[in-house]
C-alpha cells in the first residue's frame with residue numbers, strides 16, 4: 001500500500017473529483033458516511049455528541065458527520081471555528097446543509113470568543129479541526145482548544161488525523177498542542193506520521209476507511225513510501241526448484257558470536273538454515289566450537305584461531321552471502337578483522353549488531369563500505385551510526401534514508417513497521433511483527449534469515465523485503481499460539497516453517 005504525502009493526498013483528492021463520476025461535495029459526503037457508520041457502530045444514539053469543526057475540508061467532513069448523526073437521532077452540538085471568516089467551499093456548503101437540516105441540538109459558529117462546553121465522561125467529541133491540510137504546529141486558540149480537550153474526560157474520535165498532528169514531519173511540533181484521540185478514523189490510507197512510535201500516543205485505535213479514491217492515480221503515481229503487504233511479498237518469492245540440490249540453494253557464511261555470546265550465533269545460524277539456505281558455515285572463536293556443534297549439527301563449523309573472539313578475516317570465495325555481527329563483541333582486534341573482512345568480501349553482505357557498532361566508532365571506515373551492502377540497525381544502533389541526536393522517529397528515519405542514499409546501501413531500521421531505506425531514497429515499511437518480538441535475539445534471527453535469502457540468490461532489496469516480512473509473520477504466528485509475553489527469539493525460528501507455508505498457500 002502506497003503512503004502518499006499530504007501534497008499527494010491533495011492531488012489524489014483532486015484527481016478523483018476530476019476523473020471519477022463524483023463531485024467534491026459528494027466525495028466529502030462519502031467520507032462523512034463512512035465516519036458516521038464507524039461512530040454509530042461504537043456508540044448508541046443515547047451518547048451525547050459534540051463536534052468541533054475547523055475552517056477547511058476536515059471541518060467540512062465534521063459538519064457533515066454532525067448532520068448525519070443528528071438525522072439518526074443523536075443529540076449533537078456542533079462548533080465551527082471560523083476566526084478568519086473564511087471557509088473552504090465544501091465546509092461552507094456543509095455548514096448550510098447542517099443549519100437547514102434543523103435536527104441539530106445546537107450549532108455555534110465561533111469567530112472571536114469561545115466558551116467551551118462542559119464535556120462529561122459519556123460524551124463523544126468528534127474532532128474535525130484540522131486534517132491533512134495542517135502544515136505547522138497549532139498555536140493560540142486552537143492550541144488552547146486541544147489542551148482543553150486533552151484534559152477533558154470525554155472520548156475523542158478524530159477525523160482523518162488527530163488535530164495538531166502533521167501528516168509527515170512532527171520534529172518541531174509541540175506535543176501538548178496535539179490532540180490525543182481515543183479513535184482515529186483515517187481516510188483512504190495511513191499517513192506517514194502514523195507509522196512512527198512516538199506518535200502512537202495521539203492516535204488511540206486506528207482504523208483506515210476506504211473512500212474509493214482514484215485507483216488509477218494510486219497505481220500510476222510514484223511514491224516514496226509504501227507499506228509492504230502479503231501480495232507484494234508473494235510477487236517476489238521464488239518457488240524452490242524440484243531439481244534443487246544443496247549446492248544450488250546457496251552457501252551462507254555467518255561470522256557471529258564471541259565467547260559468552262554463542263547464543264547470538266546459534267540463533268542466526270538456525271534461522272539461516274530454516275530460511276532455506278543450501279549450506280550454512282558459521283565462523284566463531286575456538287571456545288564456542290563444541291557448543292555450536294551440539295546446538296546446530298546441520299551447520300559447518302569454522303574455527304577462528306582466537307579462543308574468545310573474531311580475529312581473522314575469511315576468504316568469501318566459496319560463499320554466496322555473508323552475515324556478520326550478531327554477538328561479535330567490539331574488541332579492537334575484532335574491529336580490525338571486521339574492516340579487513342568487509343574489504344576482502346566478494347559476496348553480498350549483511351552487517352548487524354556489533355559490526356554496526358564497530359563501524360560507528362570507526363566512522364572513517366564507512367567510506368570503504370561496498371555498494372549494495374545491507375545494514376540492519378535497531379534505533380540505538382542507527383543513532384550511533386548516523387549521529388542522530390534527537391529522539392524523534394521521523395528525524396531518525398530521514399537520517400537513515402540519507403545514509404542509505406549516501407552509501408548506496410540498504411538500511412533496514414528495525415522496530416514496529418521496520419523501515420527498509422533504499423539507495424534511491426524510497427522507504428518500504430514492513431507490516432508484520434508484534435511487541436512479543438521485543439526480546440533479546442530477535443534481531444539475530446533476522447540477520448540469519450536475510451543472509452539465507454541472499455545466499456539463495458535473491459537480490460539485496462528482495463532479501464530484505466522477504467526477510468523482514470517472514471520474520472514478522474513467524475513472530476505473529478508464534479504469538480497467536482504462545483502469546484506475546486512469553487515469546488522468545490527461538491520461537492520465531494520455530495515458526496518460520498509455518499510462515500513459509502503460509503506464503504506458499
Ligand SMILES: NC(=O)C1=CN([C@@H]2O[C@H](COP(=O)(O)OP(=O)(O)OC[C@H]3O[C@@H](n4cnc5c(N)ncnc54)[C@H](O)[C@@H]3O)[C@@H](O)[C@H]2O)[C@@H](O)CC1
Pocket residue numbers: 009010012013027028031054055056057058059060061088129130131132133134135136137138139142159160161187213
Ligand atoms: N483526502 C481526500 O481525498 C479527502 C479529504 N477530505 C478531508 O479534507 C481534509 C483536508 O482538508 P484541507 O486541505 O482543507 O485541510 P484542513 O481542513 O486540514 O486544514 C484547513 C486549513 O488550515 C490551514 N492551516 C494549516 N495549518 C494551520 C495551523 N497550524 N493553524 C491554523 N490554520 C492552519 C490551512 O491553510 C488550510 O487552509 C482531510 O483531512 C479530510 O478530512 C474529505 O473531505 C474527503 C476526501
Ligand SMILES: Nc1ncnc2c1ncn2[C@@H]1O[C@H](COP(=O)(O)OP(=O)(O)O)[C@@H](O)[C@H]1O
Pocket residue numbers: 353377378414415416417418432433434435436437438439440441442443444445446471472
Ligand atoms: N514491537 C515490535 N513490533 C514488531 N517487530 C518488533 C517489535 N519489537 C521488536 N521487533 C522486531 O524484532 C527484532 C529486534 O531486533 P534487535 O533489536 O536487533 O534485537 P536483538 O539485538 O536482541 O537481536 C527486529 O527485527 C524488530 O523489527
Ligand SMILES: [K+]
Pocket residue numbers: 058127128129130131158159160161162163
Ligand atoms: K482531525
